[in-house]
Amino acid sequence: MKYSSIQRPPDAFQRFIQPELLETMCQRAFGDDVQIEAITELAGGLYNNTYLIERVAEENVVLRVGPDILSDPDSKMMRNELAAQPFFAPIAPLLPRTIMADFTQQLINRDYIFQSFMPGEQWESIKDELTTEQNEALWRQLGSILKQIHAVRGTNFGSPYPFPLLSRWSLAVFNWLEQTIIDVERAQLDATDLNEVLAIARKYADILDEIKRPSLLHGDLWTVNVLVVRTDDPTVRPTISAILDADRCSWGDPLADWTMFLFRYHRDAEAPFWQSYGRPKLDRAAQFRSLIYAACFIGGARLEYHRHHHPEKVEFSYTDMQSLLAELNSVFLSGALY
Numbered sequence: 001m002k003y004s005s006i007q008r009p010p011d012a013f014q015r016f017i018q019p020e021l022l023e024t025m026c027q028r029a030f031g032d033d034v035q036i037e038a039i040t041e042l043a044g045g046l047y048n049n050t051y052l053i054e055r056v057a058e059e060n061v062v063l064r065v066g067p068d069i070l071s072d073p074d075s076k077m078m079r080n081e082l083a084a085q086p087f088f089a090p091i092a093p094l095l096p097r098t099i100m101a102d103f104t105q106q107l108i109n110r111d112y113i114f115q116s117f118m119p120g121e122q123w124e125s126i127k128d129e130l131t132t133e134q135n136e137a138l139w140r141q142l143g144s145i146l147k148q149i150h151a152v153r154g155t156n157f158g159s160p161y162p163f164p165l166l167s168r169w170s171l172a173v174f175n176w177l178e179q180t181i182i183d184v185e186r187a188q189l190d191a192t193d194l195n196e197v198l199a200i201a202r203k204y205a206d207i208l209d210e211i212k213r214p215s216l217l218h219g220d221l222w223t224v225n226v227l228v229v230r231t232d233d234p235t236v237r238p239t240i241s242a243i244l245d246a247d248r249c250s251w252g253d254p255l256a257d258w259t260m261f262l263f264r265y266h267r268d269a270e271a272p273f274w275q276s277y278g279r280p281k282l283d284r285a286a287q288f289r290s291l292i293y294a295a296c297f298i299g300g301a302r303l304e305y306h307r308h309h310h311p312e313k314v315e316f317s318y319t320d321m322q323s324l325l326a327e328l329n330s331v332f333l334s335g336a337l338y
Contacts, residue, residue, distance in 0.1 A: 002038035013307040014049050015068060017108070025063065025107055026053060029100040029114045034058075044122050044224060045245070046308060048078075052117070060117040061099060066110050076162060077247035078111045079103060083160035084249045087216050090148040094243045118242035120227030127223060130230070130238065136272040137237040138228060142221070143277035145243060146259055152216035154251040165251065170208040172252055173201055173292060180299040187306050189314070193321045197295040200328060207285050208292070217257040219248030255286065256293040264294060288332050295324055 003019040022039050035056035042050045042062075051063040067075040078101070088095055096115035103111050127135055156165030157172035166172050177198045184191040201208065227242035254260070263270050282290070302317035 005041040065112040080161040081247040120241035123226040123228045124223040139272035140276045141240045143273040147277045150215045150254040154214040159250045169211040170205040194299045211253040214251035221259045261297045
């Protein structure tokens with residue numbers, strides 16, 4: 001059996017897994033007689049370990065392994081993705097099929113799932129090779145896809161697993177901020193700015209609660225989690241072939257989805273995206289909510305930067321948050337929001 005892994009430092013967040021253990025996991029999924037030709041760890045992710053499993057005379061599959069459940073409180077997010085999977089039915093052809101999931105921790109102290117292999121290249125890795133017109137075509141496709149996801153409506157707010165769903169959107173936002181603060185402080189980072197955002201959110205809970213009916217949110221939809229199929233002909237537009245990694249999915253305000261937050265830093269992608277999604281009308285209340293969501297994401301990004309040893313990006317998260325708080329205080333909180 002051929003085996004290749006990504007070389008990381010010993011204290012890396014994504015822990016090394018012995019090839020013998022990976023083979024045992026394959027045997028649990030496909031039987032003791034399964035013949036593995038090669039196991040290749042795939043790059044591009046920052047949370048799970050992901051492997052391409054090549055089987056003799058069988059279709060290739062993908063193995064995703066979550067973090068150690070003892071070292072990371074969010075390590076069970078795969079369970080969240082599986083709990084919400086039926087609600088992603090409108091884009092089912094774009095989703096990998098779950099073949100087997102093992103949450104027993106009998107073989108390894110981590111959740112893992114086997115999924116079907118999806119064709120395509122990671123959009124993030126090839127975007128600079130594409131023409132402006134080709135990238136714009138993909139942004140229009142992504143806008144249409146996210147519109148279908150957000151059109152799925154639920155009855156309560158929050159993450160399907162492990163938190164109980166909540167009756168008011170403000171409660172889900174408080175939960176989001178509180179959990180981020182806990183995680184940031186557990187990492188021995190300063191969460192003063194996040195506590196300030198939480199106080200503002202609590203003060204204006206009624207504005208958050210203007211969101212009455214939850215939409216399905218992907219939670220991590222950007223170019224790194226999109227696969228693209230292209231041809232050698234530059235005049236032929238590439239197409240999105242797969243949407244990956246919905247383990248951060250939840251129910252809430254569409255403006256609270258990860259995609260919407262990242263447009264704060266990628267203005268060039270907005271125009272073609274909105275052409276198919278439809279540009280939302282942002283009154284002052286919606287702008288206020290968007291800033292609260294942005295603060296939540298900045299706090300989460302701070303933790304990710306810390307986990308992956310990027311101190312300069314951790315420092316930037318504090319500068320970024322101060323700019324956001326200044327915007328909140330000067331534009332919205334100096335007077336009435338209405």
